[in-house]
Amino acid sequence: MSNGFLFSYSLFFMAYEIIISQELGVSSRQVKTTIGLLDEGATIPFISRYRKEMTGSLDEVQVTSIRDRVQQLRDLGKRKEAVLKSINDQGKLTPELQTQVHGAETMALLEDIYLPYKPKRKTRASSAREKGLQGLAEILLNQEQGDIDAAAEAFIDNEKGVNTVEEAFAGARDIIAEQIAEDSLVRANARKIFLEKGQFVAKVVPGKEEQAVKYTDYFEWTESLKDAPSHRVLAMRRGEKEELLYLDITVDEQLIVPLIERQYIRANNASTDQLKLALHDGYKRLLKPSMETEIRVFTRQRADQDAIKVFAENIRQLLLGAPLGQKRLLAIDPGFRTGCKTVVLDAQGTLLEHTAIFPHTGAGNADQAARTVKHLVEKYNIEAIAVGNGTAGRETEDFVRKMQLGVTVVMVNESGASIYSASEVAREEFPDYDVTVRGAVSIGRRLMDPLAELVKLEPKSIGVGQYQHDVDQNKLQTALDDTVVSCVNAVGVELNTASKQILSYISGLGPSLAQQIVNYRVANGPFRTRKELKKVPRLGEKAFEQAAGFLRIRAGEQPLDASAVHPERYALVEKMAREVNARVEDLMSEEKLRAQIDLERYVTDDVGIPTLNDILSELSKPGRDPREQFEEFSFTDGVNSIGDLKVGMKLPGIVTNITNFGAFVDIGVHQDGLIHLSQLANRFVADPNEVVKVQQQVTVTVTEIDERRKRIGLSMKTQEKRPATKNERRSKAPETDMAKKLAALASKFK
Structure with missing residues (x-):
């Protein structure tokens, strides 16, 4: 392959932004700019929040779609380069083949084109070619007139293992069968029919009816591939994996075989019967199993995508759950025989005291438990009581409510609390306490601030997914990381109190810089300004740019540090304040001053109305929490x-x-x-x-x-x-x- 060809090929793939813009319904300029920002290391929250003029106000979903799609196209481009090199090295690359490879829009179509040229292990067809039967196969494919038996006799060669006319025909049919199964047009048509007309057929494994009771719906189940929702696909696949269900993909071969015959059979002569035998064999032995495998992969990927989307949305809603806020709490991790671990937390979530009560093991113990709870409520002026919703949760809630203590009692979802309590994070926070105390603390903190506490868990441990353990774990992890990052940055983080775990999800930081921030805080005390972040070891200009707007400092030296206004726009806000004869603090507290600002006067090449509207909104409610009020x-x-x-x-x-x-x-x-x-x-x-x-x-x-x-x-x-x-x-x-x-x-x- 010439360097000139490689250069033109690279130019072909500079059109990524055009493909993506058409798919997403946005301009190619928006896509190109977004790809550039991503390639420079900008994060999705930063791009969607602080680069609206550059992207045309693309939101996080659109930016994420661009990131994922450009990666797919780049992967496809790399594969095309590898395919072209392989075919070229074989000396089989033609201009027509180059065009076909260029035009392949999906990985499946590209692999179809490459299949005949792909190095493969020994097959029946390759054995037949070694026996010199390629010529006979071409005679049959060309459906030449004449005595085909006589033609076949010419290929008999005892030394090569072709001893009879029938053996010659059999080998030629094997060559034709493989050619048909690898024909890109045949495969494209077959794939389309499988997807449009194919069916899932599920049946219970005989003798396992009792074990498979949860799969009763699928004991005799048939459903169209295109209509099967993701949860049913994943359920059937799980049943198959557990060896409780048989699962097949079927399609009427009369929808496919006649298409192949029309493509290959152009006459009705002595060759036709041999050709038909080869076509049918090629479909049943090679094409059909190949398509079934491919369609299984495709339907699994489609179901995975849906399930991951559902799980990510559930996680988003849970992370953005309404916080009770900073309240003095009594938190109870309930239990029957082993008792209820009870902890007291101050308004910042610090553990003050812990004990165990036994309200469910007899009247005497219940009375003592009531006295203990009442004493703790009075001693610490408790404002709310959190009760885990696990074993004995309802009974413990009833016990506390009947005491009529005059404080809010809340059932808290404790999914994953036990996993947290045994984690490295929990051991770092509470090295001197056992898992029961850590679990109760986590329950209380979840009530105060679900986001701050849940980020300490692997999202998969939270328990709000749809077959999350059955889907592609790498894609799931990417989606969940995106979701947590999105939620944390949407809410913002208090720089001087945030844990290492929640800081690690802030745009531009990560675990290493989050630890550096905590270390700096311990050594130097609270941050007084966002600008002080630049003193943190290894936190450079790029990380500062990406992170600063999402970190808050309450009651600091710079009032804008408590807002989502980015430090790069502080000078602009100060100019606004000067022009209405006020301080920045006044601008933030007085609506009549903000009403005097004419945003059009501040529009520049870098700052447009979208950013100016965001700034004005932040000035009115600095660092506002987008989460709902607790009920x-x-x-x-x-x-x-x-x-x-x-x-x-x-x-x-x-x-x-x-x-x-x-x-x-x-x-x-x-x-x-x-x-x-x-x-x-x-x-x-x-x-x-x-x-x-x-x-x-x-x-x-x-x-x-x-x-x-x-x-x-x-x-x-x-x-x-x-x-x-x-x-x-x-x-x-x-x-x-x-x-x-x-x-x-x-x-x-x-």
């Missing part, structure tokens, strides 16, 4: 287990998990119920996130109870009045008229 919640008294439920009950609940097929809700019975997609509202709902979010308080109606399978069906539909019939409207009309007449008559005597 109290309690479950229904007396409903503590699935046995207490009755169909028709209306109950309060908390949404714990959202999937593509509905939402799971904790109603206080140690088993979440499911609101199916069709039961979320009185209207059609395409996406559960349109109606509910994780941690949302809802009212549900019990529609189904299956104690054996531990399934609870719930509904959020409201009872709508049935429209009156024509006869009913007629029958009511006289009553209405009479009522009006009586009311009018009565008014005359007032």
